[in-house]
Each structure stands twice: as structure tokens, then as C-alpha cells.
Amino acid sequence: MNQKALHVLEYGKIIERLTEHATSEPGKRLCxxxxxxxxxxxxxxNQEKTKDAISRIFKKGSTNFGDNKDFQGILKALKIxxxxxxxxxxxxxxxxxNVNRVKTYGRPQRDDEERDSLSESFEMLEPLTFVSAEIRRCIISEDEMSSDASPALKHIRRGMMLTNDRIHEQLGKIINGSMRTYLQDTVVTMRGDRYCIPVRxxxxxxxNxxxxxxxxxxxxLFIEPQAIVELNNKLREMILQETAEIEKILAELSLKVAEHVDSIKYNADIMTDLDFVFAKASYALEINAITPVFNEQHAFxxxxxxxxxxxKDKVVPIDVYAxxxxxxxxxxxxxxxxxxxxxxxxxxxxxxxxxGLAIPAGxxxxxxxxxxVYADIGDEQSIEQSLSTFSSHMTNCVSILEKADENSLCLFDELGAGTDPTEGAALAISILNDLHERKIRTMATTHYSELKVYALNTPGIKNASCEFDVESLKPTYKLLIGIPGKSNAFAISSKLGLPDRIIEAAKEQIGTEDKKFEDLLADLEKSRKTIESESLEIAQYKKEVEELKTQLEEKTYKLDKQRDEIIRKANEEARDILQEAKDVADETIRTFRKAGPDATMQDLERARTSVGQKISDKNKSISKKVEKPKETHPILKESQLKLGETVKIVSMxxxxxxxxxxxxxxxxxxxCGIMRTKANIRDLVLVQDEDGKAAMKKFYGRNTSSSGGKMDLSRSANIRTEINLIGKNSDDALAALDKYLDDAYMSHLNNVRVVHGKGAGILRQAVHQYLKGVPYVKSFKLGEFGEGDAGVTIVTFIK
Structure with a gap:
């Protein structure tokens, strides 16, 4: 990649920021x-590695490679x-x-965890823990060897300690004895590596x-007493022995480490590469970047x-493609x-x-x-080379035209600027046309209207514009592809206070065609904003509709679930009741059989009372199952309740x-529909449903004398939508019809068919006369062609 483009596009600043995220010097060098x-x-x-490193940081946090140094000199010394x-x-x-910590960081947290592009690098690390442990055992710090490094060193240091003790013992006797008066001070000092005392x-x-x-x-004078000269000599010998032993230990350690030079070098290479990859991932997280998709069609x-x-708090995101x-x-x-x-x-x-870096985009x-990538961006006027802005840009353009091919991306800022507008526009069009014919991907910025027209009239070239808010005199930085930018010079000047007479005079200087073109751009901009606004409204409506649809689906699902649960419980309770009824009946039969033919009336009465008591106990137990509802609503009084009143059972x-x-x-x-439910008055609230109350009042007004408002559930479950009266006389037919219509209405059928046949019409007249007196029959009519004609009457009930 040419250095000029890297400089103009400020790629170096990206590298500087990336380098800050590496934690080792070799990693920074790679950055x-x-x-x-x-x-x-x-x-x-490389993009895959960056993506996987980002994923690992999200899961486990980051890791540090700071102990990875440049070991080239050390490894070379070990080799020789x-x-x-x-x-x-x-x-x-x-x-x-550090290698051991990084390898541990790279291990999968679960056995079924998927491998990624970095798994192999982590697995190839070889911590050599036995080598580092041996070094730590022998060496305490950069200038101190452990006494446990070798038995010989331990023995030497023990001898040195004993000799030191003897020297201090002798010196103590001297400075605290009869010679004390000869001393300048009662202290022991060192001169070179010899113990001395200060003597006047x-x-x-x-x-002596x-x-x-x-x-x-x-x-x-600092004198070494004759009494400790020999001890000092012995201590000096031991110091030399200690130094020799330390050198020997270092040589042995170096020899052990040298056996693993290749592994250490390989570890260093992997650690450097991992540091580099994780630096890219860390920088990606800082700028909220994503891994882009790459294609080979020269399209972005x-x-x-x-x-x-x-x-990042000021930058405005853009959508751009080509x-x-x-x-x-x-x-x-x-x-x-x-x-x-x-x-x-x-x-x-x-x-x-x-x-291989992630990019800050969606x-x-x-x-x-x-x-x-070729870029001619910015004011490149050169005083040293005596080049004007135009000359400098043209020099760049010449170089780009010579080197660019169909695999290049060319970027031009203010192409053709810095000279006569007419000639500059003509040059710009010629340059762009040459690049277009050679199928070179190009982006260019311009002020020239001629280039807008050129883009509109040339297939394969698109206009784009940067939106500008004339009211606030501020750019929105929003890129609009497909729409050429309108010159806002007059509008901006007017907002800034330039007199209208001057603006009108300036408009007269513009040709008719230019005026029409600018007006067309203004209309396009107005239409675009209108469409954009409507699109936002439509999108909002769609969102609201989707939310309502989701809520409705959830509500329907809950209702269906509640209904199924109620039906399931009702079926279970009905099954239990039938089973208990059968058990009671069986027990009753057994009791009467046991009583035999000689049983007295008192025996039979006792048996009957026993059965009645069991039924009563069962009814009480059923009643107890209904829990008292929580009093979260006004409690109704008995005077407020009337037969046929519409209510809601709160708990259900x-x-x-x-x-x-x-x-x-x-x-x-x-x-409740076809179910008759027992409930407590405390669990009820009134529902204002006048139509429902009216219908039920009509029904109960007619039927309270017959069956006490009760219904035969087994009969309503099997009700059919038609009754056949053919072959019956009028009295039998009306009796059957009366019973059928009651069952059909209680089963909530909307309409039914009464088949009475044609014949002489006597039965049909009787049926019609009867239907006129039924309060819950809304209407009736003879069947249409295909429904049975005059041989069938269609009856419709009140809802």
C-alpha cells in the first residue's frame, strides 16, 4: 500500500492507538x-482471529503478556x-x-466448548514449569542467590557465618577491653573487605x-588487629569460594535452560502474536467495532x-455503498x-x-x-516546490491515473478545484470519465454543477450529497446517495443577513438552465424529506401493529389455556361425581339386598337415611372446596341479586x-354457558349487560315453573341442529318440538331446522302457530331451494 495514502488517511494514528493496547514490547513492535x-x-x-479474541475478552476478560521480552540476545548466548x-x-x-498464566486463560471452560482460530496457539504454548521452578528455587533476586541452591554453597555460607561470629567476638573484646582508651570510637568498620577498628x-x-x-x-588510623588477621584471611577465602560456587550454579542453570532454547523461542513467538491479536481486539472494543464481511467484487x-x-460522542454515522x-x-x-x-x-x-482490524460500523x-488505495485529499499547496494548490492536486491526479487499475480504490477531494470553474469542471469530468471507462472504483467530492449533471446522465455513476439544514445553518453530516446536493449559497447568505436586493441581483447572473436545475434539486430535497417523514410514521405504525398482534396472541393463548384447564377440571370433577354416584348406588343396592324380603319399614328407612347422609356430606365437602375470594371488590347484598342478573365470578x-x-x-x-356453577355471593360482581339480562329473564320467565332453571347436561351435549316431526300427529309433534327447542336454546344454538314435510300443510301450520308463542324465538321461515323448501322451517333464536 502506498505511503501517501496511509499518511493522508491518517492510518498512522490508528496504529499509534493500537500500539497502546499491546502489553509487551514485542507485541507493540508487531502493532x-x-x-x-x-x-x-x-x-x-486475521479478521477471524480478531473476532475470536473479542469473544474471549467478553467471556473471560483480557489477559497480560507483559513478561514477554526480546530474548534474542539471551537465547543466542545460551546457544553458544x-x-x-x-x-x-x-x-x-x-x-x-506468564506463559503458564496465558495457557490457563486459553483453556476451554467446558468440555463441549467449540474451538476457535486461537485454540491451537494456546495449546502450543509450553510453560516449562520445571525450569522456572528450578530458577525460582535457586535465585532469590537479581543480586542474591539462595543458600539452598547447592549443598556446597550452603556449607560455605555456614562457614562464613561462623567466621564472622568469631571475628566480631574478638573485636568485641578489643573495643570493650583495656585498649578502649586508644580508640577514636568504639565501633567496628570495614576497609575494603577487611574488619578494622578506628585508632587514634x-x-x-x-x-598490634x-x-x-x-x-x-x-x-x-583504621587498623586490622593482628588477632583477627587470620580470621579475615579465612573469610576472604570463603567469599571467593562463594563467588565460584554461584558461578558454577549459574552455569548449571544456564545449561538446563539451554536444553529448551527452541521451546522458549517458540513460546515467545506465540506470545508476541497473541499479544498483537488481543491488542486488536482490545482496540476494537474501545471503538465499538465489528468484524466486516469481505467480498472480491470490489464493492463496499x-x-x-x-x-x-x-x-465517538460527536461523530455522525454514515451509510455509504458502491x-x-x-x-x-x-x-x-x-x-x-x-x-x-x-x-x-x-x-x-x-x-x-x-x-485485520475490526471497523467502527454496524x-x-x-x-x-x-x-x-489512492487518495488526493486536503490542501497540498507547496511553497518549497513552488506549486499552487491546483498544480499540486494535478500532480497527484497524474500519478493516480498512471498507477490505478480496476483493483484500486481512488478518492478525490474537490476534484478540479483551484482554477477557472469552467475549465476545472471540464477537467474533472474528463478524469472521472477515464476512471469510469477503466472500471476503477472512485469517490469524488465537488462543488461543480456540471459534475452533478454528468453523474445524472452517465450509467454506473451515482450522485450523493451531504445534507445541510438551512434553518440552523448547520450540516447534519448525513449522506444521501442518489440525490445531488443543492447549492445553498443564496439561502445561507440570506440567513446571515445579506440584503435581498443583492441576492436577487446575484440570481439574475445565473443562467436559466442553472436556475431550473437548482429548483429541481430543491423539489427533490423537499420530496425526499416528505417521503422520509412518512416512512418513519409507517414504520412506527408497523411497530405498534406488531406489538398489538403480539399482545393479542399472548392473550388468546392464555384464554385458550385457561379454558382448557377449566374443561379439564370440570371433566375430572364430573368423572369423580359419577364414580361416587355409582358407588352410592351399588352400596344402596347391596344394603337392600342384605335386608332381604323380611326387612321392616324401619330397616329400609335407616338404609335410605344413611344414603341421604352420605350424599349430604359429599355436597358439604364440595362446597368447602370453594375458597372464599379475597375481598378486593365491593361485596354484593342479597337484595341486589335477581334471577337472570349478569355477574362475573372473580376467582374463575x-x-x-x-x-x-x-x-x-x-x-x-x-x-356460565352450558355449565351451572356454584359460587359464593362474595365472589361475584355485577356486569352491566342489559341484552344478556333481558334474554335470560325471558327464558327463566317461561321455564321457572318446569324444571327450576336446571338443564340436562347430557342432553345439551348431544343436541342436533334439526328435528324430524314427519309421521307424528300434531299433539305428539308439538310436545317433541317444545322439548327440542328448550334444549337447543340452552345449548346456545343460533338456529335449527324443523322438518315437518309438505303434505296437506296441517302439521306445518300447527308448528308455525306454536312458534309464534315461543318468547326466545326471534324469527322463523320456510326453507329456501336446497334447504328443504316448504317441507322445512328454519327457526332463529334470540342471542
Missing amino acids: RELVPSSDIKEIRK GSALDMAALLKLAAFLD AEYKSQI GIVHDQSSSGST DIKKGRHPLID GRDFDMLIITGPNTGGKTVTLKTVGLLTLMGQA DRSELSVFTE GLKGTISSKPDKDGYLFVQ
């Missing part, structure tokens, strides 16, 4: 050396047999401990020993793309409107993606691979009509 690749296999592999010092060995031990110069002859030093004034589709060097339906994008709009930022965003995100953003959530008066405990029967 600094990162350049975009043009090999799509390599790019996809040199012994390492304690500091170098400790660095290796710290590194191997005038008493030199009184102390070797003078090693004197004070600056000459008044004090960046959704909600953000320039990574702009403050390369499929068109290969060239010409962006127009006012200054500071975001045209240059758009160019830089596309160029920089392309470079980042090809370097999901499913797409990039392609370009062998080169069911509506029904009252079919009996409350008993002394407040229990009454409520007709």
Missing part, C-alpha cells in the same frame, strides 16, 4: 509494523554455551510463569596490627460507519458538510479492514479487497347469569 494486506485469505484469517546472570535467568522464569594516631604503636586506611585529618457497503479518530449497481460516487454539498470526512471514513475503514457491513374469571337464590351460607348457582 507498529502492521500494514494492510491484499491477500483475501490472509485478511479473513554462555552462562546467564541472575537477572537474565529471572526474566526467563517470569516469562515462563598517637596510639598507633599500642595496637595492619593499617589499612586513615581519616582525612590524619588523626584516625458500510452501514452506520464512524470515523475512528473523531470523538461497487455493485454503480462504480463511481460523486458527493456534493456545502463546505463543512462532511464530504471530506466521508471520503476519509471509506478510505480508512478499508485500510483497517485489510489490516453489523453486516461489507468491505472489499483493493491492491491499492367467568361471566354468567344468576339461576338461583343464595342459601344461608351465601352460595348460589350461576349459569
